[in-house]
Amino acid sequence: MNFKLIYNANIITMDDAFPKANAMVINNLGKIEGIGIENELRDKFFSFSAAIDFQGKTIVPGLNDAHIHVWKIGHLRTYMLDVRGIKSIVEFKEKLKDFSEKNPNTNWIMARGINEMVLEEKRLPTKEDLDEVISDRPVFVIRTCAHIGIANSKAIEISGVSEATEVPFGGEIRKNKDGSLQGIFTERALGLIMNNIPAFTFDEYKNMILEAHNYLLSLGITSATDPAANEELLDAYIRLDKEGLLKVRMNVFPLRIPDGSDEIQVLPEIYESEFLQIKTVKFFSDGGLSSATAALNVAYKNTDGYKGVLRLDYDKFYETAKEAVDKGFSVATHAIGHQAVDLTLKVYRNLFKIDNTLKHRIEHVGFLSNENIKDFQTMNMTAAMQPIFIYELANNFKSTLPDDLLDVVYPCKTVLDNGINLALSTDGPVVKEINPWVNMETAVTRKAADGFVIGETQKITFQQALKAYTLGSAFADNLGHIKGSLCKGKFADFIVLDKNPFELENVSAVEASETWIHGELKYKK
Structure with missing residues (x-):
């Protein structure tokens, strides 16, 4: 040898x-x-x-980003308009017009990254805004959180949606006071539009995934979890793996219940190789926090008692999760608000009775009660969290969360203090900044980009943050025995740094x- x-x-x-x-x-x-x-x-x-x-x-x-939509990162770097960081609807329209003129043969115009809290108008664009720019081709704009989308009239027409369309459970079709459509769809209602967008070809998925992999490697990310895959994307990952083309070790989660439909996605076969793992299924139990659709147990600020959107009921959640567990799959669930975390853990407790060897996880974990903590400990679970949300989305949280929740949102220190495995991640492209060092610095300081501190008591040390980006994320993948640290028998996956982070007060650079x-x-x- x-x-x-x-x-x-x-x-x-x-x-x-x-x-x-x-x-x-x-x-x-x-x-x-x-x-x-x-x-x-x-x-x-x-x-x-x-x-x-x-x-x-x-x-x-x-480094192992434990929750990042890899193909979507690649989509923004290839075929999609990136509008993260724009400051007004006027600027948005200019970018949309320019993109459409440069892509005259693109059937559906797709954009992502708009955030009304940083726009001068402090509102989302509507179908009328989109129609003003493009009326002859369908347009769909995804908010930065991916829990809200805006369609122009052409996209609504092609999708067969009208004022009379039934709203899917766990979703919203927003309307004006006169009952007319705003063109804004949330949560599971997104599928009413997105299910009509032509499926990507293998070559398109290949270009998106490999473009994203090149970018991740430049950031020192050697492993990543792509946490919501349809059947076509799964097939693309498997084909790329069998052809030896994957550049980053991937953990991919098949999505069980797609948006806009009550149809359950068929369970794939469990798949394991050195560069690809498919053995955990994914659910969404509520909405997003920056979009104020996460299911809280108290009302959002400046609303008439609105507490967000719970996307699943217990029976459907449990039955579809049980089917996966019976076939050896672990379960990962998007759960941010109190109601969603409670619902998810209720399902997990019953799954644990069926097979207590499977390690489940919750993605995001906006809030934790004492009872929640006990469940995490008993079931040896992982909390996959994103401090970078604080850095980039602080204005959304400050505008919508009651002050007492703002103090405890994304409780990283509580997780570690109670012996729960913490895996750090960015959820890109929900945020534009997917640099792991900026994410770790935010976990340490809890500072937003403007210096505002959210959750002072939830600061962790740099050593803890680095562990959560390496071993913690490896344990979340159930692969701590082969990656996450440098020791005999593990993969020689490592990065050489331009400076020693342990000698710095600020590691973001x-x-x-x-x-x-x-x-x-x-x-x-």
Whole structure:
């Protein structure tokens, strides 16, 4: 067997048994054969096919974004208009007009990223705004959270939606006071429009996924969870894996109940390889917090008692989840508000009685009660959370959440203090900033982009944040035995940093100068 030696490095292993090293040996299977002190490794292995001097640079395990819509990141970088960061509806219309003129052969014009809280008008655009720019082709604009969409009249017409259309359970069709359509659809009603958009081809999925992978590698992300896949996307991932084209290790969640339909998506076969895992199914139990559709137990500010949207009832949730558990799948559920977390844990408690070896997880976890904490502990669950929401969406939270909830939203410290596994992630492209170092800095400071602090008592340390981005996320994938730390027997997935984050007061400027997967250099700045 050939061995590669990495030496003269400051290796942060994230392994409690051996936290620091200056050298490691990688075998030709892409796994770590030994790690520790250079002289000892040279004495043990004698000769190497390659020996690389890292000149004292800091190495950490490859980062694992535990919840990021990888193909959607690629979609925004290929075929879709990115309107994240625009400041007015006037600017939005200009970008939409320019995009449509540059893409005259695109049948459906798609855009994503609008956020009314940063717009001068402080409102979402309506179908009339879209019609003013494009009336001859269907247009669909997805809000930054992906829980609200706006359709122009052409898209509504093609979709067969009218004022008389029945609203799907767990969704809204927003109307004007006279009963006419605003063109705004929320939650499960999104499917009324989206189900009529032509499906992507394999080549389109391939371009989106691989474009996203190149971007993730530049950020030092070597593993990622794509948390909501339809059948076509699953097939694309499997085909790319079998063709050896995946560049980042992927954990992909089949979606059980698509938006806009009561039809249950067929369970796939469990799939496992070194670069692709499909063995957890995904549910949505409520809406988004920045869109004020998450199902709280108190009313949002400045509303007439509105508490958000619960997207599932217990019976349907339990029966479709039980079918998956019976076939060996774990369950991951989007649950932010109190009602949604409570509902999800009620279902999980009964799933746990069927098979207590499966480790389930909740995505986002906006709030936790003491009873919720006990359930997480009993069932050895993961909380997959996104501090970056605070950095980028703080104005939404400040505008809609009561002050007492603002103090405890996304309770990372509570999770860790109670021995619950924390996995950090960004949920991109819900946010534009998917840089893991900005995300970790936000977990440490709880500061929004404007410096406003949300949830002072929920700050965690940088060491805890890095662990949640490495081992914590690996455990969330049920793959802690092969990735997440640098120790013998695990994959040689690591990143070389341009500076040592443990010597910095602010880690947000840290960058990956090199990204290695399977012991091979995959990105170099």
